[in-house]
Amino acid sequence: MDASNKYSIPKGYNTTRLILRSLRYFRRNTINAITINMEKFGDTYSVVFPGNRLIVVTRDLSFIQHVLRDNHTNYHKSKHMVDKIGKLFGNGLLFSSGSYWLQQRRLIQPGFHMKKLQGLYSIVAERIETLLASFPSGQAVNVYPAIYQIAFNIILRSLFDIDLSRETMHEISTLFNEMQEFVIKDLNRPLRRLTYIFTHKDKINMRYRDRLRVIMHGIIEQRRRDTRTYNDLLDMLLNARYEDTGEAMSDDQIIDEVLVLMLAGHETTANTLCWLLSMVVKKPQVMDRLRVIAGSTDIYDSVKNDYINAVINESMRLRPAAFMTDRMALSDDGVGQWSYPKDTVIIPFFYGVHRSKDHWESPDAFIPERFLDDAGKLRKMPAFFPFGAGPRLCIGNNFAMAEMCFFIHAFFRHFTISSTGQEPVMMPLITLRPDKVVLKVWPIPGLTKRSVGQ
Numbered sequence: 001m002d003a004s005n006k007y008s009i010p011k012g013y014n015t016t017r018l019i020l021r022s023l024r025y026f027r028r029n030t031i032n033a034i035t036i037n038m039e040k041f042g043d044t045y046s047v048v049f050p051g052n053r054l055i056v057v058t059r060d061l062s063f064i065q066h067v068l069r070d071n072h073t074n075y076h077k078s079k080h081m082v083d084k085i086g087k088l089f090g091n092g093l094l095f096s097s098g099s100y101w102l103q104q105r106r107l108i109q110p111g112f113h114m115k116k117l118q119g120l121y122s123i124v125a126e127r128i129e130t131l132l133a134s135f136p137s138g139q140a141v142n143v144y145p146a147i148y149q150i151a152f153n154i155i156l157r158s159l160f161d162i163d164l165s166r167e168t169m170h171e172i173s174t175l176f177n178e179m180q181e182f183v184i185k186d187l188n189r190p191l192r193r194l195t196y197i198f199t200h201k202d203k204i205n206m207r208y209r210d211r212l213r214v215i216m217h218g219i220i221e222q223r224r225r226d227t228r229t230y231n232d233l234l235d236m237l238l239n240a241r242y243e244d245t246g247e248a249m250s251d252d253q254i255i256d257e258v259l260v261l262m263l264a265g266h267e268t269t270a271n272t273l274c275w276l277l278s279m280v281v282k283k284p285q286v287m288d289r290l291r292v293i294a295g296s297t298d299i300y301d302s303v304k305n306d307y308i309n310a311v312i313n314e315s316m317r318l319r320p321a322a323f324m325t326d327r328m329a330l331s332d333d334g335v336g337q338w339s340y341p342k343d344t345v346i347i348p349f350f351y352g353v354h355r356s357k358d359h360w361e362s363p364d365a366f367i368p369e370r371f372l373d374d375a376g377k378l379r380k381m382p383a384f385f386p387f388g389a390g391p392r393l394c395i396g397n398n399f400a401m402a403e404m405c406f407f408i409h410a411f412f413r414h415f416t417i418s419s420t421g422q423e424p425v426m427m428p429l430i431t432l433r434p435d436k437v438v439l440k441v442w443p444i445p446g447l448t449k450r451s452v453g454q
């Protein structure tokens with residue numbers, strides 16, 4: 001592309017320099033590599049990939065708002081991500097674009113309104129209390145696998161409020177996790193693709209996908225025969241009707257949306273909760289305050305508790321599970337001093353905005369109070385994008401906040417934690433995972449388990 005005259009493209013790396021740097025780049029994690037590049041080029045920089053694919057990475061607030069909100073109709077999800085992930089996980093909300101996305105979003109959105117979610121809260125809170133009963137304790141517990149399982153279990157139960165057999169649960173979670181790990185490796189280690197010719201990984205994962213869809217079809221058929229009333233997400237998807245035709249989604253469309261809700265709705269919350277514990281454990285006053293709140297309030301009130309919300313927000317500011325996203329320009333566009341051609345991929349780098357000195361005082365410090373006003377009430381911050389922005393804002397944000405509030409409430413009622421001195425390492429894959437979160441975890445002695453709703 002000879003775009004140098006026509007467009008005003010941010011400085012950055014061209015193909016040759018990119019190839020020279022790529023070895024060093026791949027050894028670093030994505031977040032550190034982008035941060036170093038921004039120190040060199042500023043808040044917005046470009047990379048020209050082989051084949052003249054132009055990518056612009058930005059932590060500029062007005063650029064991000066332009067792409068995600070003000071001129072969102074000019075942007076689709078990038079083809080690269082959609083092709084790689086959508087091939088296995090279908091064409092649900094997260095991967096669709098344009099008029100199909102809008103139609104699906106309008107259809108599904110009402111199911112995630114606060115009022116509608118109230119019905120799911122009892123399912124979520126009950127799951128958390130039950131699963132915490134077997135939470136591991138000891139001198140050096142890596143809490144990540146247990147919290148991951150809890151989050152997976154919660155999304156599954158919120159989708160299908162039925163007692164799936166242990167074998168079915170196991171099969172769903174095995175197939176799902178295999179596919180998810182495959183996609184993560186595929187996206188982060190593109191050269192590995194060459195080995196698939198010999199290992200047939202693509203085909204194997206397509207078989208996993210097909211098997212998973214057969215199980216989902218079975219669950220939907222069983223639900224259609226069931227005469228009982230349900231209040232789960234599957235019920236919402238089955239009963240949703242398109243405004244114009246009054247028709248319901250096909251089973252395949254429902255399965256696409258189920259898979260997307262599963263994908264988007266467990267690792268993000270698991271990561272956030274793990275990062276939160278890893279930061280809170282170093283702040284005794286924060287832990288004390290959470291413990292007092294948990295011991296003196298009802299679990300359902302935690303959703304509206306300003307302090308719990310502030311602690312979650314501060315954790316998502318420092319360690320945003322969705323540390324960046326991507327969009328592709330449908331036509332030439334520009335913002336501020338920059339302009340760029342059609343097909344440019346823009347990467348809004350949320351992690352960078354959350355750590356910017358321009359927007360935050362002591363940006364690297366964990367200070368939940370920054371999210372509270374003088375009266376102790378939660379306040380909105382403009383440079384805060386844990387759930388994205390604009391019309392594609394996370395559809396599950398209220399659900400996720402409620403789940404995390406319930407978890408914190410229940411966890412600090414049942415357990416005390418202290419630090420082992422081990423720091424989790426960031427693994428920015430599709431989401432920002434910790435490698436492990438090793439804590440000392442002890443059940444609170446003599447605590448009579450308070451059942452949900454008491």
Ligand code: HEM
Pocket residue numbers: 093094095105260261264265266268269272320321322325326385386387388389391392393394395396397399400
């Ligand atoms: C802490 C937890 C979560 C975080 C940090 C998070 C973050 C995000 C972000 C940043 C986006 C926007 C992506 C973009 O603009 O490209 C998004 C979209 C989405 N999220 Fe979440 N999410 C969380 C939990 C959930 C949960 C629990 C669900 C479902 C129950 C969910 C379902 C979705 C879906 C379906 C989309 C696509 C929406 C659309 O494009 O219309 N998320 N999420």
